[in-house]
Amino acid sequence: MYRVALVQFAPRLKDIDHNLERMQELGDRCNADLIVYxxxxxxxYVFVSSDELYRVSESAADSLCxxxxxxxxxxxxxxxxxxxxxxxxxxxxxxxxxxxxxxSIHIYRKIHLFSRxxxxxxxxxxPFAVHAAKHGVRVGMMICFxxxxxxxxRTLALKGAQVICHPANLVLPWCQRxxxxxxxxxxVFSITANRVGKEINGKFGETFTGKSQILNTRGEILQxxxxxxxxxIIAEIDxxxxxxxxxxxxNNAFSDRRPQFYELG
Amino acid sequence: MYRVALVQFAPRLKDIDHNLERMQELGDRCNADLIVYxxxxxxxYVFVSSDELYRVSESAADSLCxxxxxxxxxxxxxxxxxxxxxxxxxxxxxxxxxxxxxxSIHIYRKIHLFSRxxxxxxxxxxPFAVHAAKHGVRVGMMICFxxxxxxxxRTLALKGAQVICHPANLVLPWCQRxxxxxxxxxxVFSITANRVGKEINGKFGETFTGKSQILNTRGEILQxxxxxxxxxIIAEIDxxxxxxxxxxxxNNAFSDRRPQFYELG
Numbered sequence: 001m002y003r004v005a006l007v008q009f010a011p012r013l014k015d016i017d018h019n020l021e022r023m024q025e026l027g028d029r030c031n032a033d034l035i036v037y038x039x040x041x042x043x044x045y046v047f048v049s050s051d052e053l054y055r056v057s058e059s060a061a062d063s064l065c066x067x068x069x070x071x072x073x074x075x076x077x078x079x080x081x082x083x084x085x086x087x088x089x090x091x092x093x094x095x096x097x098x099x100x101x102x103x104s105i106h107i108y109r110k111i112h113l114f115s116r117x118x119x120x121x122x123x124x125x126x127p128f129a130v131h132a133a134k135h136g137v138r139v140g141m142m143i144c145f146x147x148x149x150x151x152x153x154r155t156l157a158l159k160g161a162q163v164i165c166h167p168a169n170l171v172l173p174w175c176q177r178x179x180x181x182x183x184x185x186x187x188v189f190s191i192t193a194n195r196v197g198k199e200i201n202g203k204f205g206e207t208f209t210g211k212s213q214i215l216n217t218r219g220e221i222l223q224x225x226x227x228x229x230x231x232x233i234i235a236e237i238d239x240x241x242x243x244x245x246x247x248x249x250x251n252n253a254f255s256d257r258r259p260q261f262y263e264l265g
Numbered sequence: 266m267y268r269v270a271l272v273q274f275a276p277r278l279k280d281i282d283h284n285l286e287r288m289q290e291l292g293d294r295c296n297a298d299l300i301v302y303x304x305x306x307x308x309x310y311v312f313v314s315s316d317e318l319y320r321v322s323e324s325a326a327d328s329l330c331x332x333x334x335x336x337x338x339x340x341x342x343x344x345x346x347x348x349x350x351x352x353x354x355x356x357x358x359x360x361x362x363x364x365x366x367x368x369s370i371h372i373y374r375k376i377h378l379f380s381r382x383x384x385x386x387x388x389x390x391x392p393f394a395v396h397a398a399k400h401g402v403r404v405g406m407m408i409c410f411x412x413x414x415x416x417x418x419r420t421l422a423l424k425g426a427q428v429i430c431h432p433a434n435l436v437l438p439w440c441q442r443x444x445x446x447x448x449x450x451x452x453v454f455s456i457t458a459n460r461v462g463k464e465i466n467g468k469f470g471e472t473f474t475g476k477s478q479i480l481n482t483r484g485e486i487l488q489x490x491x492x493x494x495x496x497x498i499i500a501e502i503d504x505x506x507x508x509x510x511x512x513x514x515x516n517n518a519f520s521d522r523r524p525q526f527y528e529l530g
Contacts, residue, residue, distance in 0.1 A: 111523055111526050112521055112523065114513070114515075114516060115513045115514065115515045115516060116515065118515050119515075123523070124526070127526055127528070128526060128528070145516070148450060148512065148516075148518065149450070149521075149522060149523075150415035150416075150419065150450055151415075151419075151522070151524075151526075151527040151529060152527075154415065154416075154527075154529060155526070155527055155528045155529065158528065158529065158530075159528065172512075174446075174449060174484075177442075177445070177446065178446045178449070178450070180442070181439075181442065181443045181446040184439060184443070185413060185414070185415055185443070219439075247413065247437075248379070248380045249380065250379075250380045250381065250383050250384075251379060251380060251410070251413075253413065256377055256414075257414060257416070258376055258377065258388070258414075259416075259529060259530050261376050261389070261392055261393060261416075261420070262416040262417075262419075262420055262529065263392070263393070263420045263423065263424065264416060264419060264420065264423065264524060264527065264529060265423075265524050
């Protein structure tokens, strides 16, 4: 069995040191093979301006967060996924990173930006991709509002993802329920790591909805956190189950697709 | 406002006269602009063999069901959608038909066949399409198991459907909940007309799950029937609301799609 976990907490805005400490402290207690953290959990979420965001962004190549968490992954022999503000030349992406115990890293740049993120971040410019996590488990990353677009998880699942890692900073009421259908329609595990707490910055503020969840390939909730608590949850899963797309004796969630009739341009 | 209705009942296997009478009796009491009936509600569902099915199938051109219901539509000034076994040369399709008060008809042939339907019916061979119902309301049809494939409703919605008419004979537990997400992700109204009752034929049998529902463009349940009752429900909707794909001040369910990153072949 494969131990997957998520960490739900309230990052402090622009306090990377504190947030990294919290990520390691909670992650250490998970004792898991794969740990998923929330979106932008190293920096917090509510930025007033691009300048303010740019100052706390980090390029992947010399990111303190990535190097510290890579050390954590090597020490604890686990893979992690977390969200961070990724600087690339003069752009900032709302990204997530998969870091493996061997130090390999893979980055996903959020493709569907939400609300004021459009004023602050560049939209993702790279394809959805599937990567090997610890023990070769095939992981796909999506971030928060990507849930609204069924094409996101569908693309990852068709590319072979067994476990969808889904860092989030949710403020709308629908995602947790939508993800049960996303997991079901694609027959994959999903881990939505949402944050909690209220964050206020100048005239802007958001309250995040918690209820982070780990779902099985039928969209059933294996573990779920509360709306406001900080902590972690763990589930033991068999990732191989995600390779079985059987719906009935006669039906398969993938091979019964009929793309010649889908007009999705 | 536009009055939409659905009829939930237990068709009698191979008793077309009885079923047509029931459809008209219940439909008459709806006093609606658009009425949706279950899948295969003129013939019943559990067929043992292709021969048995073929004998009760009807070609659209000389279908008693279509001509009787066209008369009903003209009399009552309403559009209807219902499921029937459509004969075409030596093939039988699991089809639905939209009939308008002016006598115009449009047919959809189920694209994703469920379970033993694969042994009995030919899979749909025509594109998903959107048609005008009474007052020009733009209607898209899908049937039962099409719910499993997000591409089905997505295609109809992208083609401009405002109201999804969804005849069903449901036996799995997920559809009603999945449709709340389908309506939400596409910001369209949906009408799932499921049947009730148990049907046994030789060694085959199915129990159908009822809970037919009318959903708004946020996926909220406007009206829903019970698991076993026969009857109808009505909702007054403004179909124009389905043309508004706004999610937030900055987000739109359709224009924020990024098809260049969707790999759905």
